[in-house]
Amino acid sequence: MFEMKNQKILISSLVVMLLFTLVITPIHGQTTGEGFSWQVIYLSDKTGCNVSEDRKVKDISGIIDKYFSMYKINNQRFGTTCLYSGEYFENSFSDNVDLNILVFDERIGQKLFQKYGYNGLYAHFGSDRMNNHVIMITIPPQFSSAYDNVEFPWSLSEKLSQFILSYYGYNSESITRMLDFKSDYDACVKRVVADECDKMISIIRSDISGEGYSVLSPVKEIVNQKSLKYLPDDLYSSQVVKDILRNITNWWIKGVIDDQMYLELVQQIVDVPIKNNNEIKTTQLLISNGFVIVSEEKNNSIKQKDDKIKIIQEDDEFYTVLNYVPFDANKMELEPETSEIPIWFKNRALIWQDGKLVDKIFFDGLTALIQNGFIEN
Numbered sequence: 001m002f003e004m005k006n007q008k009i010l011i012s013s014l015v016v017m018l019l020f021t022l023v024i025t026p027i028h029g030q031t032t033g034e035g036f037s038w039q040v041i042y043l044s045d046k047t048g049c050n051v052s053e054d055r056k057v058k059d060i061s062g063i064i065d066k067y068f069s070m071y072k073i074n075n076q077r078f079g080t081t082c083l084y085s086g087e088y089f090e091n092s093f094s095d096n097v098d099l100n101i102l103v104f105d106e107r108i109g110q111k112l113f114q115k116y117g118y119n120g121l122y123a124h125f126g127s128d129r130m131n132n133h134v135i136m137i138t139i140p141p142q143f144s145s146a147y148d149n150v151e152f153p154w155s156l157s158e159k160l161s162q163f164i165l166s167y168y169g170y171n172s173e174s175i176t177r178m179l180d181f182k183s184d185y186d187a188c189v190k191r192v193v194a195d196e197c198d199k200m201i202s203i204i205r206s207d208i209s210g211e212g213y214s215v216l217s218p219v220k221e222i223v224n225q226k227s228l229k230y231l232p233d234d235l236y237s238s239q240v241v242k243d244i245l246r247n248i249t250n251w252w253i254k255g256v257i258d259d260q261m262y263l264e265l266v267q268q269i270v271d272v273p274i275k276n277n278n279e280i281k282t283t284q285l286l287i288s289n290g291f292v293i294v295s296e297e298k299n300n301s302i303k304q305k306d307d308k309i310k311i312i313q314e315d316d317e318f319y320t321v322l323n324y325v326p327f328d329a330n331k332m333e334l335e336p337e338t339s340e341i342p343i344w345f346k347n348r349a350l351i352w353q354d355g356k357l358v359d360k361i362f363f364d365g366l367t368a369l370i371q372n373g374f375i376e377n
Contacts, residue, residue: 035074036130036167038099040064041326042082045107049082053105056139057082059208060103063153063215066204067160071218093326098131099163100326109138116318118283119155119297122162123325125290126332129169132290134325135159153204155295157215162293168222169370172291176282178219241269242359249353259341266366267375283310285319289332292322345369 042049042057049057061080068075078097085108093100104112113119113136120137137156150158158179165175202217245266252262285292294312312318322329345365352362369375 035076036098037076037078037096038064038101039078039093039097040080040101040103041088041093042080042103042105043085043088043108044082044105045085046105047084047086049084053082055208057103059206060156062207063156063204063213064101064160067157067215070202070204071164071223073164088324095327099133099135101135102137102324102326104136104138106139106141110141112136112321112324113138114141114297117297118318119150119295120159121285121292121294121321122159122166123285123287123290123292123322124166125287125325125329129167132327132329132332133163133166135163136321136324150295150297151214153213153215158295161216161219164222165219169375172282172284172293176293179216245269246353249349253346253350253353263341263369263375266369281309283312285312285322286314287322287329289329341369341374 040057040061042053044053057080061077065077078094083091123134125132137159140152161179162175165178200217201214203212204215205212248262248265251257283294283296285294348357348362348365351357
């Protein structure tokens with residue numbers, strides 16, 4: 001037991017030094033493999049979408065296209081739809097879309113979100129991070145200003161970043177910490193700290209209007225990840241990392257360390273360090289099979305200032321917004337938590353640590369462990 005503890009301390013120390021080196025190393029690589037599919041569903045309070053709304057939908061889709069390009073992540077646009085809200089629940093939507101983006105016009109958004117002090121949400125249902133993602137976002141009031149309401153492109157980019165981090169396996173707390181930017185954003189709107197704003201804000205130029213939109217700069221640790229999702233390129237390409245993984249995998253195969261310790265050590269390698277350790281405030285909808293992060297409006301007068309985490313229960317009137325999820329979320333179940341590693345991965349690890357399996361297949365196995373919740377970022 002004493003030897004095992006010493007081994008864990010040694011490996012942990014090596015991992016810390018390794019991660020420090022990787023954090024300051026520029027990330028290089030290609031885009032992800034097949035990527036994910038997405039669609040935009042624009043809901044209007046008018047019986048037919050007019051020319052202005054069709055133009056707006058195209059503009060929104062263009063922003064999304066360019067934002068995903070900034071992350072260098074492969075994706076396929078499934079389509080765009082503009083619907084009268086009264087027809088929404090009569091429509092059926094494809095189950096093959098990984099990310100559904102619902103955009104509510106000003107009047108619907110006021111009814112569903114803004115009267116409660118919110119401007120949208122990001123949600124994921126089930127255990128598989130590859131699909132079952134939903135973004136809901138509202139068009140701000142026509143004559144609002146950036147001092148009163150979060151600008152739409154910025155709000156959209158926030159939720160797209162939440163989705164991307166979730167897609168790469170991060171839990172809701174990590175996502176909130178990595179995107180804890182609201183106070184800085186307020187300062188940028190007021191042009192208080194220009195230097196900091198340059199690092200936080202990127203510009204996307206519309207192909208429709210030619211206007212330049214301010215969006216949240218991509219999280220640099222995520223940009224350029226390859227088809228081995230969740231694992232930064234520098235980790236995958238580093239011989240030092242592979243040697244460390246091979247050693248601890250060998251200990252695990254021989255029974256020197258158990259499943260839980262093996263997962264803990266691997267987690268230290270695949271985790272991206274979170275630099276922001278400040279207390280954060282977040283608003284979430286309580287669901288049993290996933291998580292929902294709710295975005296507050298800047299002029300929200302309903303905030304509970306003393307709460308670090310505000311949980312909206314099922315009996316809250318706002319909770320009914322989940323009725324707009326375009327698939328049966330109740331069918332998406334979370335797999336029970338367990339520290340027992342699947343036998344298929346044990347077999348793969350045994351062959352890999354003997355040098356008889358290529359690295360990519362082993363790393364794909366680690367990816368699957370993260371996707372299924374055995375290792376959490």
